[in-house]
Amino acid sequence: MIPLAPFLVVSAALVAIGVFGALTRRSALGILMSIELIINAAALNLVAFSQHIRTSDAESTAGQMFALFAMAIAAAAAAVGLSIVICIYRNSKTVNVDKIDLMRW
Amino acid sequence: MTEPASLLAWIAFVCLVAVTVGSAVLVVTLRNLFHAVLALIASLLGVAGLYLMLLAEFVAAIHVLIYVGAVATLFLFVIMLTVRIDDAALRQSNRQVIPAIALCGAGLALLLAALLAAPWTPVEEIRPPGVQQIGHDMLTTYLLPFEVVSLLLLVALVGAVTLARREDQRT
Numbered sequence: 397m398i399p400l401a402p403f404l405v406v407s408a409a410l411v412a413i414g415v416f417g418a419l420t421r422r423s424a425l426g427i428l429m430s431i432e433l434i435i436n437a438a439a440l441n442l443v444a445f446s447q448h449i450r451t452s453d454a455e456s457t458a459g460q461m462f463a464l465f466a467m468a469i470a471a472a473a474a475a476v477g478l479s480i481v482i483c484i485y486r487n488s489k490t491v492n493v494d495k496i497d498l499m500r501w
Numbered sequence: 502m503t504e505p506a507s508l509l510a511w512i513a514f515v516c517l518v519a520v521t522v523g524s525a526v527l528v529v530t531l532r533n534l535f536h537a538v539l540a541l542i543a544s545l546l547g548v549a550g551l552y553l554m555l556l557a558e559f560v561a562a563i564h565v566l567i568y569v570g571a572v573a574t575l576f577l578f579v580i581m582l583t584v585r586i587d588d589a590a591l592r593q594s595n596r597q598v599i600p601a602i603a604l605c606g607a608g609l610a611l612l613l614a615a616l617l618a619a620p621w622t623p624v625e626e627i628r629p630p631g632v633q634q635i636g637h638d639m640l641t642t643y644l645l646p647f648e649v650v651s652l653l654l655l656v657a658l659v660g661a662v663t664l665a666r667r668e669d670q671r672t
Contacts, residue, residue: 398506398514398554400623404616406551409522412609417529419601420594425534425580429541432572433525436548439564447555448623456630457638460560461646464639467567468650472657474572478579479665485583486667494595 403444410437422492424481428474435470439463514554521547530594534584538576542569556629 410433417430439462446459485491488498506514524544531537545568552561630638639647 397556398510400621401617402514402518403551403555405613406518406521408609408612408616410525410548411612412605413522413525413529415608416601416605419604420598421529422595423534423584425576425584426529426537429528429537429576432541432568433528433544436545436568439560440548440551443552443555443557443560447557447629449621450624456628457635460557460630460635461638461643463557463560464563465643465646465650467564468654471567471572472654474575475661476657476664478575479661481579482582482665491583 400444400448403440407437407441407444410434410440422494424484424491424493424496425478427493428477428481432470432474435466435473439466442466510554514551517547517550517554520544521551534580535577538573538580541576542573545569545573559632559635 414430414433414437417433418427421427421430442459442463444459446456446462450456450458481491484496488496490496521544524540524547527540528537528544531540546565549561549564549569552558552564
């Protein structure tokens with residue numbers, strides 16, 4: 397089986413790419429996609445740790461369970477985020493976050 | 502003692518990492534958002550493959566079902582509904598690309614230095630829990646979080662429908 401460190405490296409790379417996307421994308425949809433990448437990296441880390449490092453068999457499912465909950469919450473976040481995007485588009489005819497300055501003082 | 506990974510496993514792992522990370526780079530750089538979602542699907546499938554390499558087959562299956570089946574489809578629908586065709590040629594990144602690259606590179610270097618220097622002590626023998634064990638734990642140890650998540654999903658979906666519905670149809 398592949399050791400732990402390569403999975404952590406992949407996960408770190410995904411986080412960095414996701415943060416880069418969230419910082420540079422102009423479209424709100426692109427930012428949401430980058431956030432999905434970051435959540436994925438976190439879930440991958442949880443599963444990798446739970447398979448490789450544990451103290452007892454009783455907690456052997458903890459990491460996978462957390463990853464499943466993270467997926468459910470990410471799906472809920474995507475649903476709400478995308479409906480907010482639709483709302484914003486209906487009001488201002490754009491989804492680019494640098495054009496949406498309604499709440500900027 | 503767990504036997505070390507075979508050459509074939511390493512080749513599969515490297516291919517999966519190439520697909521995952523390469524598609525993730527495409528997700529944040531492609532100009533056409535529709536293509537970016539397709540790259541996101543490829544990246545998520547790569548992550549599902551990585552779950553399989555971690556012997557977490559249930560998480561891999563659920564990952565494909567939720568992300569590729571539901572979340573990516575939702576993204577595609579919203580892009581069809583909001584992004585106009587002439588937007589596809591526009592520049593999709595703001596003026597902060599260089600600082601963002603510097604910031605993310607520094608963060609990545611910090612993470613890699615930390616995690617490669619850390620003394621991980623893996624278990625002697627990996628006994629991955631099966632689907633049966635996961636199902637059992639989900640309805641015993643993790644029953645309360647399970648119910649809270651189901652309530653959260655219900656509230657989020659009702660909220661999504663309410664937000665996306667047109668105002669003038671409230672009769």
